[in-house]
Amino acid sequence: MSNPMTLEGRIALVTGATSGIGREIACLFAEEGAVVIATGRNEDEGAKTVERIESAGGKGFFFQQDITSEENWAELFAFIENKTGVLDIAVHNAGAFFSKPLTETSVEDFNWLWKVNVDATFLGVKYTLAHMKKMKTAGSIMVMSSLAGLIGLDDCTAYCASKAAVTQLAKVAASEGATYDPPVRVNSINPGVIWTEMITKEYGDSPEVKAFAMDGNALQTVGEAIDIANAALFLASEASGYITGSAFVVDGGRGVD
Amino acid sequence: MLEGKKAIVTGAGSGLGQSISVRLAAYGATVIGTDVNEDGQAETKALAGGAFEALHHDVTKTQDWDAVFGAAFQEGICDILVNNAGIADMTTIPDMSLEQFRKSCAVNLLGPFAGTKAFIERVRAAAGGQPAQASIINITSVAVKKTFPIYTAYGPSKAALGNLTKALAVEMGRKGDFIRVNAIAPGPIRTPMTEGVDPTPWEERDHRMLQLIPLKRYGEKNDIAEAAAFLASERSKFMTGYTVPVDGGWSDI
Numbered sequence A: 001m002s003n004p005m006t007l008e009g010r011i012a013l014v015t016g017a018t019s020g021i022g023r024e025i026a027c028l029f030a031e032e033g034a035v036v037i038a039t040g041r042n043e044d045e046g047a048k049t050v051e052r053i054e055s056a057g058g059k060g061f062f063f064q065q066d067i068t069s070e071e072n073w074a075e076l077f078a079f080i081e082n083k084t085g086v087l088d089i090a091v092h093n094a095g096a097f098f099s100k101p102l103t104e105t106s107v108e109d110f111n112w113l114w115k116v117n118v119d120a121t122f123l124g125v126k127y128t129l130a131h132m133k134k135m136k137t138a139g140s141i142m143v144m145s146s147l148a149g150l151i152g153l154d155d156c157t158a159y160c161a162s163k164a165a166v167t168q169l170a171k172v173a174a175s176e177g178a179t180y181d182p183p184v185r186v187n188s189i190n191p192g193v194i195w196t197e198m199i200t201k202e203y204g205d206s207p208e209v210k211a212f213a214m215d216g217n218a219l220q221t222v223g224e225a226i227d228i229a230n231a232a233l234f235l236a237s238e239a240s241g242y243i244t245g246s247a248f249v250v251d252g253g254r255g256v257d
Numbered sequence B: 001m002l003e004g005k006k007a008i009v010t011g012a013g014s015g016l017g018q019s020i021s022v023r024l025a026a027y028g029a030t031v032i033g034t035d036v037n038e039d040g041q042a043e044t045k046a047l048a049g050g051a052f053e054a055l056h057h058d059v060t061k062t063q064d065w066d067a068v069f070g071a072a073f074q075e076g077i078c079d080i081l082v083n084n085a086g087i088a089d090m091t092t093i094p095d096m097s098l099e100q101f102r103k104s105c106a107v108n109l110l111g112p113f114a115g116t117k118a119f120i121e122r123v124r125a126a127a128g129g130q131p132a133q134a135s136i137i138n139i140t141s142v143a144v145k146k147t148f149p150i151y152t153a154y155g156p157s158k159a160a161l162g163n164l165t166k167a168l169a170v171e172m173g174r175k176g177d178f179i180r181v182n183a184i185a186p187g188p189i190r191t192p193m194t195e196g197v198d199p200t201p202w203e204e205r206d207h208r209m210l211q212l213i214p215l216k217r218y219g220e221k222n223d224i225a226e227a228a229a230f231l232a233s234e235r236s237k238f239m240t241g242y243t244v245p246v247d248g249g250w251s252d253i
């Protein structure tokens, strides 16, 4: 039986693969057969991701990247074209978060988050689409949005606005990608609360925070990075060949009620 | 991906239900396929092999559901229910009778409701006081979010099933069980259903619906089967209340 969920022979880019969800995606993709280019700012953490990939028998490279630098994007694609050839899959996962009441949020705060979450994702999708069009790859691109890109989250104006922006960005990129020959698919992944450093850094690692994270969703359980990695695997693979433009929600039912 | 799991698939004798049954079996599940279409069931059996058992079953009849669950829970737990059986009555409103509208709701909405209710009772009873675990998958349609001039009864009946999916997801979770409820909303796919809604042969149709679909093609039956396998498996263990749109981008762009 052929397995449409396999990534055997594919080349995948995962940004922000130096921790949390991004690292988990990079490792799962490699485990399923992809050659992974893991990027991030922190070289030591990047090396750990590659180590984990290699110790599981997979193949991965680290590329140090500041996603807000357009020059850096051009360098990354030059690196990819030299090192591995054609890119089949890209997960634009790197992003940032802070929580502050709207009235206490300065325009500098707002613009800082916008630059990391929106400008950088825009650049990433732009460079990836251009590469896939040129290379004639039937690619799959994902952008990491959030449930907060679909519904409001208290004291997270800048974050919600930025994630709503990238959810919409994915849809229009999907529309453009659909016209390529072969077509390129683009989806956003919209996770609910996933227990990673992004949450614990901002809210702490206390049992109360964990209880709150669990209580907010219908399944009353804590979302794990592997849950998002599995959704990314599905969207990256041929198993989802007719899915594009979607906001793929993985939230334990938090957004439903 | 589904080794050791047992699944019920309604409408297993044709189109999407047939593909779903074949794929779930290929991923290792034991499948009980139900349908009123016996020739189709024999075909599915031939394609799916030994892991497939066919039952005669009309989803609108409560006593038929009892027989299905009697078989499915005979030896322990059944993990997966795919409410796939459906009808597409594409009559437009001037010609549609109330009876016809009711019939669409009976198959597309009330059948899945009755089946899901009985399934949940059985799953909970089989769990014997422990949190019950199961995955329920409702096949709705792109017609939940997008409409077309022939969706008079089809659209509303599927939209209600889509909403029932969300209501059940929340209700199941909050009871402390681990019963996930999700839907798949397929875009147009060539099956006996879509072939049958128009007397013009497939090749001679204008296919104007494709203009609305960014990928400019119909879906494949396997696209739905793969989404069903994903939702049935542990890979989607943090997903409930979601509808996976498998429609070439129609509903989102």
Ligand SMILES: NC(=O)c1ccc[n+]([C@@H]2O[C@H](COP(=O)([O-])OP(=O)(O)OC[C@H]3O[C@@H](n4cnc5c(N)ncnc54)[C@H](O)[C@@H]3O)[C@@H](O)[C@H]2O)c1
Pocket: B010, B011, B012, B013, B014, B015, B016, B017, B034, B035, B036, B037, B040, B057, B058, B059, B060, B084, B085, B086, B087, B088, B107, B111, B139, B140, B141, B142, B185, B186, B187, B188, B189, B190, B191, B192, B193, B194
């Ligand atoms: N094909 C598409 O383009 C498409 C698009 C969106 C949604 N869907 C949905 O997918 C599902 C399957 O569609 P399909 O295209 O495979 O259709 P199909 O007509 O080929 O198969 C449906 C099967 O359901 C069975 N069925 C109908 N009424 C029943 C009843 N009362 N009890 C038991 N079985 C019954 C039929 O006998 C048939 O075997 C349906 O719910 C349909 O609405 C299909």
